[in-house]
Amino acid sequence: MIRPTLLICSLLLSQSASAEEVQLAVAANFTAPMRKIAAEFEKDSGHKARLMFGATGKFYAQISNGAPFEVLLSADDETPARLERDGLAVAGSRFTYATGRLVLWSAREGYVDDKGDVLKKGDFRHLSIANPKTAPYGAAAIQTLSKLGLLPALEPRFVQGENIAQTHxxxxxxxxxxxxxxxxxxxxxxxxxxxSAWIVPANLHEPIRQDAVLLAKGQSNPAAAALLKYLKGDKARSIIKSFGYEL
Known part of the structure; x- marks a missing residue:
């Protein structure tokens, strides 16, 4: 008869032997939810998720130049599709894990009204946005200001962040x-x-569909496949929704 302590040790050793590590490139806007999801994923699966956060456009350049990422959680849906076309991602593996919402935000209480009229009053010196060439939320901000007819007046006041984390x-x-x-x-x-904040109406910019994709370097890694499957599960979806994303 196997003693309980020996059985537990055996199970732990078995899990350790089968545990793998997956390298993820994660859009900066998804930093907080992904940290929570990764912790739950590691606890539930035994696999280790190593996370790198940054701008989607820069990740595309790095992946194209051989960066060792195995999974990309993009801030848009075009970059994963482009990586598929380039042969750098596994065809048919991409899916939308979240739809993002853009917000005009100030750290000051009561500074931003719930209709965004503060933009028209112009009683501020600087407006921060992410680089629209590499960050989809920056592109959505430009689209919003264009639709409102405010882009020419406000563009000289831009303070541009490399990604959405720096913008914040x-x-x-x-x-x-x-x-x-x-x-x-x-x-x-x-x-x-x-x-204080104004949640930008979705009709003022293109939908911010954020796609995940299995990269070519991760196609033989069981931890990469497990992570993507986990993102579709109830626990991950509940975390994603709690941060204001649409599913």
């Missing part, structure tokens, strides 16, 4: 009074965490 930091630090960021950066469990 510019607002927090006071280098910009307000700016366009991802709702997920300031939204927790169904409510705004701090500051």
């Amino acid at each position: 930091s510019f607002i927090v630090s006071g280098n910009a009074e307000l700016g366009f960021i991802a709702l997920s950066q300031v939204f927790r469990d169904g409510r705004l965490g701090s500051g």
Whole structure:
């Protein structure tokens, strides 16, 4: 008869032997939810998820130049499709894991009204946005200002972040009074965490569909396949929704 302690040790050793590590490139807007999902994934599967956060456009360049990422969680749907066409991602593996929401946010309470009229009043010196060439949320911000007819007037006041995380930091630090960021950066469990905000109506910019894809370097890694499957599960979806994303 196998003693309980020996059985437990045997199971732990078995799990350790089968555990793998997956390298993920993750869009900066998805930093907080992915950290929570990765912790749950590691606990539930035994696999280790190594996360790198940044701008989607820069990840495309890095992957094209041989970066060792095995899974991409993009801030758009075009980059994963492009990687498939380039032969750098596994055809048929991509899917939309979240649809993002753009928000105009200030760290100051009561500064941004719930209709975004603060943009028309122009009573500010700096407006922070992410680089629209590499960050989809930055592109959505430009589309929004264009539709509102405010782009020519406000463009000289831009403080441009390399990615959405840096854009957020510019607002927090006071280098910009307000700016366009991802709702997920300031939204927790169904409510705004701090500051003041205007959630930009979805009809003012193209949908921010965020796709995941299995990269060519990860096609033989069981941890990569397991992570993508986990993203579609109820636990991950619940976490994603709690940060203000649509599913």
